[in-house]
Amino acid sequence: MQSPKAKLLTSPQLTADGLPLSMGESLTQTSEQGLFVQVRNNDKTGWVSKLFVSPLPPSEKIKLGAASNSSESVLARQRASDFTKTAAARGLSETEKLRVRGGAELYDFESLRWLESLRLETNVVTKRTDTSFSRSVSSDTEQEVKVGRALAARLIQKYNLVKEEELTKYINRVGTRIANNSSRGDLNFRFGILDSNEINAFACPGGFIFLTKGSLHQIASEAELAGVLSHEIGHVVLFHNGSFEKMNVFLEIVTGMLGPSGGEVISAATSATLDELEKQFFETGRDISFEWEADEAGVILAAQSGYPANGLGDYLGRLTKAPNAKQLTHTHPDTATRVTKLAKIESTASNKDAPAVKEEWSQYKKLIP
Template sequence: MIKRSCNALLISLALLTLTPTIAWSEVSEKETSKEREEEVITEDKEETLEEKISELLPDLSEEESEYLALLIKADEYYQAGEKEKAEALYREAKVSFDTETVSTLRDSYYEEDKLPPAGKVYWRHGKADFDPKLRTKSLAPLQHLVTEHSDFIPGHVRYAEALVYFEETEKAIKHLEKTISHYPHEFELVEAILPLYEKTEQWLDASFTARQFALLNPEHSKAEELQTIANQRLEQYQSRLRANLRGNVFANLITGALGYAFTGSLLGPISAIDSTALLLRGESGVGEAFSNRLRQQLPLLEDEEVNEYVNEIGKTLTTYTGRDDFEYEFHVIKDDNLNAFALPGGKIFIHAGAILNTKSEAELAGLIAHELAHTDLSHGFQLVTEGNLLANVSQFVPFGRTATNLIVLNYSRDMEREADEIGTRLLASSHYAADGLYNLMLTLEDKKQDRPSPPVWLSTHPETEERINNIKTQIINNNYNRYRYEGVARHQAMQEKVAQILAEHQLKVQE
């Protein structure tokens, strides 16, 4: 295994700045002995620091070193404006996608004549007028149709209409939700479900669904209109919360005050009022409140250069998110695990290990883009309101279960797919190589195979192989550019700096 050649030099320079100078003047033999003992102790400490830094920096095989060296040269051409030379080297370094290994869902369609004979029979009966006395006769053919020919979109819309007619509105909603998860680009499905959400006053679900479609399909003629609908339905949801809160807010405040009287803790009032009052502040308000607390509790990395690096990546990507109602923040935690999490309202926390364990700036951008996608799609806020969080991150949250529920590490499979898709599109819209998230997933998969337990960020996400294939499919189908800026040299410089900061921090904690 080969370390980057600059590691030893940078470590040596770092150690020189830490080594005290010993003045060899005329001193007693006792003092000389004492100084020699101190020198030995200092050298032992230096060796420990060097070992710590070495442990934190990734080992690179000769093949990996050659690959990254090629990307560095390509980056130089790219930054110099010599895009053709850069692309040639990027292509030389990267393995071509094998399109034969890519699998996709069956393409959806609307044309009745594309249905096979049996499907046409189901559809003919399904289109007939509903008879209140013949429920089974109306529903049975449509059930067969959506089961056996799920790619025929009008069948799903008609089946939902039939369920509503026979007073099974909730079942219709559940069916459309499931279908939208498989076909998130079909406006007709969203158009069918929004009135049902409104009929049942499920304002928050309506907001999430409308915003999700708008973000996943920004070029659609209805995208802007759906963003407006999303904002309106969110306001309706909050208005209902305000009305519900008025009836019991005083009792909650009294309970909270009693908690403070007995425990001396201000956490009592927060836990008593719980998430209802917090949600009235909206995504941005909730995220801001708990981001402020986390920044006081977590061991944040305060180095200006490293923070500027991460913020520059984050701010570049937020240009393309479509959410101008958030004030985005990016923070780095002194932790060597490859991990990251997002709070509602665009507050992103990245572990320093994410810098150490990614191979390029584009890979790190892929991680950040994925977390941004979760916030932009309101995934965390949605799970908080549904109250079905699976995450257990209490080690980060010493101030109550509401905050714990806001830091979301476990999303549903559909949410992960959506975040992968939006994250990859963010990369493709920027100057980064569009396969940054794809390459990150490969890096994570390699680490998963090399270790008895997978990286933390990977362990909370489902089926890496499937997601790798999905991202590859997206890149191929949309002709995204993989042969752009990777940012390897700059990323390696940040890795060196982060490794030293973490090593010093870990040694200090051990003392």
């Protein structure tokens, strides 16, 4: 489901006047600015958010409905894609059979399946309720989800998953509302809580997003929760983890048995890719341009979903004094600078056309362990 609110805007900001666009409509890109691209639509010229369009290579055509790979940080995005291929090649040399023998202790798929099995309220639209893939989902998306599931299982093994059902369902309701306003209708986003007092959040390929309980304790409102989730969703929508096109067996995850408690067999190539992605999470961080893009996307998506645009900025402003945000500040741009930039973006965002959102954070925050 793509956003029905996408418009051909008169200027590169969401508050600008604009004409409605139909899903799947083809547009011709002429230039770009930040998270917006300038396009021609028949005899009209205007702007549209990259959160709602996808490229149609090799031409300059784009269409409404999926995130664009075209941006001022295209070189950085290419590097993100390249490192997944490099890791795959490195993994290929590790073993002819391309399977991790042993290594089950690195993954917790059982807890991940608990998260995937939660039944959300019927008013929350999801794309898939299990890990199978319909024929309408591309092989690239299948591959992205498979890699993302394996990375999610690694994070859960590292920190443990908080299995507080009502709180997790609530966070999934908020997150899904936001994700449904993005272009990634091919994904069934899932949101989980990691058992760590460190303040951090993680966006895995394929729409698996995690917040630590330490970050949840710092959140003061549903608007702030929406801002944090929107930032992480932005990373996924804008393909900041790189591309995961099917490259023969390079990134293949073979379903099978991995020891008595398993259910997944991870290729050595995929294991190498996961090592690289995990290194980004805890050591190197993403390319700085990706973080700026995700901050802007976080404001836009939250506002489009009916939340105040200043949620993410308020949250980050409080983190400048938090002692347990060391990991977050190590892998992200300077927090004070982010807050300053967000203030400018917030002034261009609007939620006036979005349905009202009922504030429920106070009743669920008490469920955080």
